[in-house]
Each structure stands twice: as C-alpha cells, then as structure tokens.
Amino acid sequence: RRPKNFPPGPSILPILGNLLQLNLENPLNDFERLRKTYGNVYSLFLGPRPAVIISGLKAMKEAMVIKGADFAGRPQDMFVNDVLENKGVILADYGPRWREHRRFALTTLRNFGLGKKSMEEKIHEEIQYIVKKLDKSIGKTMSPQVMFHNAASNIICQVLFGTRYEYDDKFITEMIRCFTENAKIANGPWAMLYDSLPFIHNLPLPFRKAFDNCKTCQDLVLNLVSEHKKTRVPGEPRDFLDCYLDELDKKAEDSSFSEDKLIMYALDLHFAGTDTTSNTLLTGFLYLMKYPHIQERCQQEIDEVLGGKSQASYDDRNNMPYMQAVIHEIQRMSNTVPLSVFHSTTKDTELMGYSIPKGTIIIQNLTSVLNEEGHWKYPHEFNPENFLNDQGEFVKSDAFMPFSAGPRMCLGEGLARMELFLIMVTLLRKFKFIWPEDAGEPDFTPLFGSTLTPRPYRMKVQLRSSE
Numbered sequence: 001r002r003p004k005n006f007p008p009g010p011s012i013l014p015i016l017g018n019l020l021q022l023n024l025e026n027p028l029n030d031f032e033r034l035r036k037t038y039g040n041v042y043s044l045f046l047g048p049r050p051a052v053i054i055s056g057l058k059a060m061k062e063a064m065v066i067k068g069a070d071f072a073g074r075p076q077d078m079f080v081n082d083v084l085e086n087k088g089v090i091l092a093d094y095g096p097r098w099r100e101h102r103r104f105a106l107t108t109l110r111n112f113g114l115g116k117k118s119m120e121e122k123i124h125e126e127i128q129y130i131v132k133k134l135d136k137s138i139g140k141t142m143s144p145q146v147m148f149h150n151a152a153s154n155i156i157c158q159v160l161f162g163t164r165y166e167y168d169d170k171f172i173t174e175m176i177r178c179f180t181e182n183a184k185i186a187n188g189p190w191a192m193l194y195d196s197l198p199f200i201h202n203l204p205l206p207f208r209k210a211f212d213n214c215k216t217c218q219d220l221v222l223n224l225v226s227e228h229k230k231t232r233v234p235g236e237p238r239d240f241l242d243c244y245l246d247e248l249d250k251k252a253e254d255s256s257f258s259e260d261k262l263i264m265y266a267l268d269l270h271f272a273g274t275d276t277t278s279n280t281l282l283t284g285f286l287y288l289m290k291y292p293h294i295q296e297r298c299q300q301e302i303d304e305v306l307g308g309k310s311q312a313s314y315d316d317r318n319n320m321p322y323m324q325a326v327i328h329e330i331q332r333m334s335n336t337v338p339l340s341v342f343h344s345t346t347k348d349t350e351l352m353g354y355s356i357p358k359g360t361i362i363i364q365n366l367t368s369v370l371n372e373e374g375h376w377k378y379p380h381e382f383n384p385e386n387f388l389n390d391q392g393e394f395v396k397s398d399a400f401m402p403f404s405a406g407p408r409m410c411l412g413e414g415l416a417r418m419e420l421f422l423i424m425v426t427l428l429r430k431f432k433f434i435w436p437e438d439a440g441e442p443d444f445t446p447l448f449g450s451t452l453t454p455r456p457y458r459m460k461v462q463l464r465s466s467e
C-alpha cells in the first residue's frame with residue numbers, strides 16, 4: 001500500500017507490484033503513458049519496492065538540484081549492486097566513500113589532461129585510427145559499431161591504464177562484449193524480475209550472464225593492476241591505476257580506498273566512458289546520413305573555421321555555432337541514458353508537495369525532459385534549430401539534461417563533450433557519409449537498456465576531397 005501523501009500511481013498487485021503494467025523489454029512508452037495519467041511525479045511498485053518516477057524539467061530540477069542532497073543516494077540492494085558487488089563509484093551511496101572516490105576521479109582526469117591540450121592530443125591520436133579504418137572503406141559500405149566503441153574505449157583506457165589497444169586485441173574486444181551485453185541486461189526484463197522477486201536470485205536464469213561478464217572484466221583489470229604494481233614508481237603515476245595505488249600507499253586510517261574497490265572503479269569508468277559516447281556517435285551519424293543537408297552545412301562551417309589548420313581544437317567550438325547545435329541536438333535525440341542511473345532518497349523528503357520516505361527508489365525519466373513541450377522549438381523532431389536563436393547563435397536550454405543534474409551528475413561530461421566535438425568535426429571534415437541506397441529507410445527505434453543503442457547499420461564512406 002502507498003504511504004500517506006505518497007505520489008499517486010496505478011493499483012498494486014501483491015508480490016508483482018506494478019510489473020504487469022510495464023513492458024519489461026522497454027518500459028519508456030509505459031512511463032510516458034503513466035505520466036499522462038498521474039502527472040510528473042508518480043509511483044510504481046517494482047515487486048514490493050516503491051519507486052517514484054520523476055518527469056519534466058520542473059520536478060527534475062526540484063529533486064536533483066534544489067533538493068540535490070535529499071535525492072543523491074543510490075539503491076543498495078538491486079540487481080546491478082549484486083553484479084558490481086557494491087563497489088565502484090557509480091552505484092556508491094551518498095556518503096564519504098562516494099564523495100572521496102568522485103573527487104579522486106575528477107582530480108585524476110584533470111591531472112591526465114582533461115580540459116587541457118594533452119587530452120585533445122590523446123583524442124586526436126585515437127581519431128587517426130578511426131580515419132585509417134574509414135580510409136580502408138572509401139567507396140564501400142562499413143559498419144561503424146565496433147569502431148566507435150573501440151575508439152571511445154581506447155580514449156578512456158589511455159587515462160585509466162596508460163595504454164591503447166589495437167581494435168582486434170582480446171582485452172578490448174572482451175571488455176566491450178561484456179559491457180554491451182551487461183548494458184542491455186541491466187535495465188532489461190530479467191533484471192526487473194530479479195529486483196522484484198528475491199526468491200529467484202540463485203536460480204540459473206539468464207541474468208547470471210551479467211555476473212559472468214563482470215567476473216571476466218574483473219580478471220582482465222586484475223592482470224593490469226598486477227603489472228602496474230610491478231612496474232610503477234611510487235609518487236610518479238603514469239595513469240589512473242598508479243594514482244590509486246599511490247593513494248593506497250598513504251594509508252590514511254579512515255580512507256575509503258582499497259585495492260578491491262580499485263578494480264570495480266576502473267571498470268565503472270571504462271564502462272561509463274565507452275558505451276555512452278559511442279552510442280551517441282552512432283546515433284549522430286545515422287541522423288547526419290538521414291539529413292545530408294545538415295551534414296553539408298556542418299562541413300561548410302568546419303571548412304570556413306578551420307581553413308588550412310592541420311587539426312581542430314576544442315576551442316574551435318566557440319566559432320562553430322551550427323556544429324555545436326548539431327552535436328547537442330544529436331545528444332538530445334539519442335537520449336543515450338534514458339532513465340539516468342537510479343537514485344534513492346537519503347532522508348524523508350518532499351517533492352512537488354508529495355511526501356517521499358528515505359530509501360525510496362527514484363527513477364529519472366530524462367526522456368521526458370529532453371523532449372518536453374515548451375522548452376524546444378521542435379521537441380519531437382531532429383532539428384539543430386532547437387539550439388540556435390534568431391541570430392544563428394548557439395543557445396542551450398535548461399532542459400538539455402542528457403548528463404542529468406545535481407550532485408550525481410555525470411562526472412565524465414567534460415571528456416564526453418570533447419570527444420564528441422573532436423571526433424565529429426575531424427571525420428566530417430575529411431569524409432562524406434551516405435546512407436546506402438539498398439538499405440531501405442534508416443530505423444531510429446533504439447534498442448533499450450541502461451543505454452539506448454541504435455540498431456546496427458552500415459554507412460557508405462566517400463572522401464570529400466574527391467567530390
């Protein structure tokens with residue numbers, strides 16, 4: 001039964017809660033349907049667990065920004081917590097461990113170049129491998145899926161492990177296989193059933209695959225940690241792993257750092273930095289092929305601004321309002337992390353007049369903000385005008401929230417934005433991307449999971465200089 005003054009919602013069945021009201025393969029349409037009936041703050045029961053679904057900018061801001069600390073927890077007893085053994089930073093509950101690890105990641109990313117030229121160089125180095133791959137496909141069609149995943153993964157690998165991997169290296173192929181599978185299992189039907197029906201936890205059901213995948217990744221990173229321990233010079237860190245090992249040497253008494261947390265932490269960052277950026281790029285190129293006139297206008301602006309420069313720099317974005325608008329529109333429409341990462345309330349609190357007890361699961365329906373009417377000129381269509389004013393200047397609405405907002409907001413936003421800009425500008429400067437004539441119409445219905453993934457597609461690649 002709903003507690004007093006709890007947000008409204010559909011009637012609840014014993015044991016199953018509201019599971020039967022959701023399409024467990026992809027509940028996004030159900031969330032929207034229920035929002036229309038119950039409003040921007042409503043509740044559902046995932047089995048016996050109450051969850052509040054927040055939609056629309058006003059309620060989202062009240063929860064995530066104005067009352068940020070009240071809503072900054074993470075549930076600690078769900079499928080994903082069991083898979084990741086309650087370690088790492090993404091799922092850490094609001095408190096000292098999360099705060100120290102988050103601060104450490106931000107400092108380390110900055111020390112290894114984020115926000116500086118050195119990170120741009122690392123990204124450009126990786127782009128050369130993408131270019132090489134595309135060069136080999138000139139005049140033909142190719143599938144960009146693996147290429148973008150590998151590239152995004154390598155960029156974060158350079159920071160984490162001080163190395164990049166060839167695109168067919170076992171480390172990277174195994175990691176990406178595990179990540180992509182787990183991203184789909186994590187918000188999928190078996191995870192929902194696991195969260196709702198505790199008695200199935202030990203049964204040999206398909207969700208076990210996620211545990212096996214996680215174990216595979218842990219072993220791969222464990223090997224890297226062992227190698228690092230042999231070759232490191234304390235106090236002279238080469239990468240994130242070395243920095244963390246240095247931190248362990250300090251052995252502060254009340255420190256929340258430990259070697260077993262390091263493995264999952266590195267995995268967290270690797271996963272968060274790979275599946276998100278690459279799926280955004282994949283959706284982006286799909287739109288640019290669907291709308292060749294938008295692709296051409298980007299190329300025109302890139303040519304004008306870069307002129308004879310050998311490569312784009314991140315600062316060039318300030319002179320490229322159209323390209324900026326296109327990248328933001330791609331992020332808005334690709335809606336890569338549609339339900340954010342589940343939060344929980346850290347104390348009894350209120351939202352839009354409703355009472356929400358401590359420990360309630362909070363689901364952010366980011367989709368409902370990214371396409372909310374009243375905030376966008378064209379909420380339901382791909383149109384860079386959504387980010388341009390009448391003078392053609394780039395403007396960003398508060399409702400642009402693909403990285404969420406508040407204390408738990410994505411800590412990789414800076415890196416992701418730099419990657420998206422440099423990769424898209426460099427590739428569009430050199431190549432033209434064409435939807436193959438025999439491929440029918442592009443299908444924009446994504447595959448659902450913790451990240452949304454466009455359906456596999458092929459693209460035809462042409463050199464622009466040969467036009």
Ligand code: HEM
Binds near residue numbers: 091274413
């Ligand atoms: C287009 C790319 C990306 C998108 C759309 C994205 C989106 C998100 C979202 C929606 C969250 C959940 C925020 C919340 O719970 O309120 C998140 C969290 C997080 N992201 Fe990203 N992300 C992207 C790229 C990255 C990259 C490149 C990294 C790697 C450095 C990263 C690391 C993280 C981490 C560590 C968290 C957990 C933060 C915390 O719990 O305190 N993300 N991201």
